[in-house]
Every structure is written in structure tokens, then in C-alpha cells.
Amino acid sequence: MRRTDRLFDIIQILRDGKLHRAQDIADRLEVSVRTIYRDMDTLVASGVPVEGERGVGYMVREQITLPPLNLTPAELKALNLGMAIVAEAADPDLKTAAESLADKIDAVLPTQVVAEADTWKFAVYPFADAARGLAHMAPIRSAIKSRQKLQLSYRRIDGVLTERTIRPLHMEYWGRVWTLTAWCELRAGFRVFRIDLIEAVSPLPELFTDEPGKRLSDYDPQG
Amino acid sequence: MRRTDRLFDIIQILRDGKLHRAQDIADRLEVSVRTIYRDMDTLVASGVPVEGERGVGYMVREQITLPPLNLTPAELKALNLGMAIVAEAADPDLKTAAESLADKIDAVLPTQVVAEADTWKFAVYPFADAARGLAHMAPIRSAIKSRQKLQLSYRRIDGVLTERTIRPLHMEYWGRVWTLTAWCELRAGFRVFRIDLIEAVSPLPELFTDEPGKRLSDYDPQG
DNA sequence: TTCCAACTGACAGGTTTATGTCAGTTATTG
DNA sequence: CAATAACTGACATAAACCTGTCAGTTGGAA
Numbered sequence: 001m002r003r004t005d006r007l008f009d010i011i012q013i014l015r016d017g018k019l020h021r022a023q024d025i026a027d028r029l030e031v032s033v034r035t036i037y038r039d040m041d042t043l044v045a046s047g048v049p050v051e052g053e054r055g056v057g058y059m060v061r062e063q064i065t066l067p068p069l070n071l072t073p074a075e076l077k078a079l080n081l082g083m084a085i086v087a088e089a090a091d092p093d094l095k096t097a098a099e100s101l102a103d104k105i106d107a108v109l110p111t112q113v114v115a116e117a118d119t120w121k122f123a124v125y126p127f128a129d130a131a132r133g134l135a136h137m138a139p140i141r142s143a144i145k146s147r148q149k150l151q152l153s154y155r156r157i158d159g160v161l162t163e164r165t166i167r168p169l170h171m172e173y174w175g176r177v178w179t180l181t182a183w184c185e186l187r188a189g190f191r192v193f194r195i196d197l198i199e200a201v202s203p204l205p206e207l208f209t210d211e212p213g214k215r216l217s218d219y220d221p222q223g
Numbered sequence: 224m225r226r227t228d229r230l231f232d233i234i235q236i237l238r239d240g241k242l243h244r245a246q247d248i249a250d251r252l253e254v255s256v257r258t259i260y261r262d263m264d265t266l267v268a269s270g271v272p273v274e275g276e277r278g279v280g281y282m283v284r285e286q287i288t289l290p291p292l293n294l295t296p297a298e299l300k301a302l303n304l305g306m307a308i309v310a311e312a313a314d315p316d317l318k319t320a321a322e323s324l325a326d327k328i329d330a331v332l333p334t335q336v337v338a339e340a341d342t343w344k345f346a347v348y349p350f351a352d353a354a355r356g357l358a359h360m361a362p363i364r365s366a367i368k369s370r371q372k373l374q375l376s377y378r379r380i381d382g383v384l385t386e387r388t389i390r391p392l393h394m395e396y397w398g399r400v401w402t403l404t405a406w407c408e409l410r411a412g413f414r415v416f417r418i419d420l421i422e423a424v425s426p427l428p429e430l431f432t433d434e435p436g437k438r439l440s441d442y443d444p445q446g
Numbered sequence: 447t448t449c450c451a452a453c454t455g456a457c458a459g460g461t462t463t464a465t466g467t468c469a470g471t472t473a474t475t476g
Numbered sequence: 477c478a479a480t481a482a483c484t485g486a487c488a489t490a491a492a493c494c495t496g497t498c499a500g501t502t503g504g505a506a
Contacts, residue, residue: 082305097297
């Protein structure tokens, strides 16, 4: 676990909020600079809010981070209700905070309407290692919202790279990986993609509308 | 990443909520039973709510799991406020849910009082791999609350096993690892322990009180 | 333009990790 | 009691990963 320990050390070094050069960190931890660059990749991929700037160095944006949480449906309901109430508050800062928190939670839950108990059967599980496809998530989410078709380069588990046009419907966190449920125009069927296996996404100008048989509600995971 | 893929597959197999024998999973994924047992360990260590029963098989308890979340201090405040409001609600189910959510969040944040902006400078970072010391966390938390001294077997990074009596003060999540800040009676000083490196904890009958110089507020991480 | 330091890709080791096999033990059910 | 299936430990081998080295490129600031 030497590497793991080093990653921990790097976080400790960075948490003073000051600038640090990769070279300095490398000297201090007695590894090569190259290794530090690789470690920074790992940290970023793991969600540590560290930022590097060429010619400058590394810094962390300070934030509070919650580890994976297991909630019951009732707790989630309480959470949503609470945010709705606070969002009505007079204090503009609190109002904004409540709204953005609600958005974050929303973003992280199945995009499906967040209420029916049935939905929770397809629950999400904590894990983490692959926040790999992180970069793709923003465009995917916005495409789901705006009902915009996507061009997808997807590397299947067997290593084959495929190109498809899809209607993105639903994102889900499986703890270890995020998945994207979509209607695939190529296969004319529902497909679930692992976001960490997506090579590239680009939004297409084409929009899509609800068509019977192509909606999320028509999708039967067991089928 | 073969192993990672298999772990994902196991979750998918288990998520039907039915019983599964290790042997069946092993056959289906074309690995040995031994490997499945090891995988189950990994899943449990990663927080997946899977349960094995001898002579029976494996099942998952269904739950909603939130991935690591980055919050601003304002968002956390909104969250706490929201839960406090909902906890006053008439509906007993909602009340209970709000209370337990508040507890969960509380349990996961620095044990230090959860309000001052300064506190957040020692933020927590998401990660995950080592939820190793998970089992120790409950006794440690309760010892912090009840101000009970702990007997600690701690394996230092250099591999040396040490025994100490400590006053547990504060737990913190660093994304990759949890840490325990404590007053160490052996060294007569503050020490930060990584919970994943703790071999064993046992609560001692002895209680401790606030003594000048031995309180969390006397601890200067930079010193 | 030059300097700086972050970044990237490739490659050859060395080390670590994962896996299967085997030989057990333990808790539960009938 | 026997049967079942989860669990554990040890060990050799194979596969994956980590690391340093080297030779670049990129973007910002002076």
C-alpha cells in the first residue's frame, strides 16, 4: 500500500491551501516528478478538488466532502422536503444553498422521478475507484435535461470501440461506476452504458421527443 | 480491470434481491469460489450492503446510496437546518427519518462542532478504498461521546505495532482514510491515528474530563 | 521570445496483486 | 447427526500495476 499512503501524504501536503510544485512534492516524498503527475491524475479522478496550473503549481479548492451515504427512502424524502422548506427561506444565502444542494442530490440520484418506492429497487451502491468518466457527466446530464441526442464513442468490455447515436434517458450511480441508460438508435433498443467506458460524447443538434416504446418508462431492465 | 468488472457484475447479479450461492456466481462469472469469497470481502469493505449467511447464500439489503458529495459550508448549513425543521414535523415517520439522517451526516463529518467556517479548513476529501477500519468506528465514536478512554493497538506505517491509552477527541474523514485525533497518554501529546491502521480498540472503564492542554481546542495541527 | 512547470506518451524493469488449488473450520438447517 | 455453504489460511503462478527514465508538448507569465 505504499502508493495509497503517498496519495494520503499528498493530500496532507496540499491541505494548507498554498501552492506546491510537483518537483517539491516529489523531493519530499522521494519519488520522481512523473509519479507525482500520475498521482495527481489519480486524485482528480477520485474527486479530490485539486487544481494544477502550468508554470504555477498545485492547489486545492477547499470544500466539505461527504463520503458515500446509505439512506432509506424515508430519509431521502426527509432530505428533499427539508431542502424544499429551506429553499423558501427569507435568507437569500440559505435559499441558494438549499437549492444547489437539492440540485446536487438530484444530480446524483437516478434521473427518474424521485419518489416512487419501486424506483428504489434499482438502488445505487457505494464504492469508488472509477470516477473515470467524470468529465462526460456534465454534457450527458445536460443532454438528458434538454432532450438532445448524443453521439457516443463507447469501448465495450471486450475492448471493441463502437459509435452510436443515442437518446440519453437516465444516469445512475452504482458505487463503483456510473451508468447511462439510453435508447440506442443503432440497435433500436435500450442499452445501459458504463460511463467510465465512454471514450467521447458530443451533443448533436437533433432533439428527441417522447415516443412510445422509447421512453425510460418503457424500459424493463429484466427484459 | 477485469476484477473491477467482475465486482460490478456481482452487484448486478445480487441486485435482484434474491438469494445467491457463491458457487453459482462463481460458475456464472467463470472464476473459482474462493475468488467470489474474496470479492465479497471487497464489496463489504467498500460499503455494499451485502450479507452472507452460512449454509444459505448471499443477499443485499436494498438501500439508496449517495456517492461522495462536495458541499459548501452554506449547503451543509442548509442541510442541517432542513433536517432540524423536518424533525419537528408531526408525521412520526418523517420525524424519525430526519433525525436518523441528521445523525448519519453528523457521524460522517468531523466530530468537532459543525458550524464555524474555520472548522472547514480541515476539510474532508472523497476517495475510498480503505473503509478498512470501519469496524472500529462505532466504538470510537461512542467513546468520544461518552468521554471514555480507549486502549489502542496501532500499527504505524513502518509496521511497528504499538499499544497506547488515549483520550479520543475527534474523527475525520479524509476521503481515503478516516483519522482519529486523540490525546495520547503514553506520549503525553496529541496524535493523529489513521483508523485503517488500527488493529484493535477496547474501551476502558476510565473516563476523562476536559483538562487544559488536553482538549481538542488546544490542538494545533501545525505545531 | 524565453522561462517555468504542468502535462503527455512510451517503454523496460520490478513489485504487488489476483487467482486457483487444496485442505481445512464454522454456523445453520433438517 | 449429516448436509450445506459460507468462510479462512497457505502457497505457487500468472497477470496487472507502479515506477523511473527519457523525450517530448502546452499554456501562462515575464
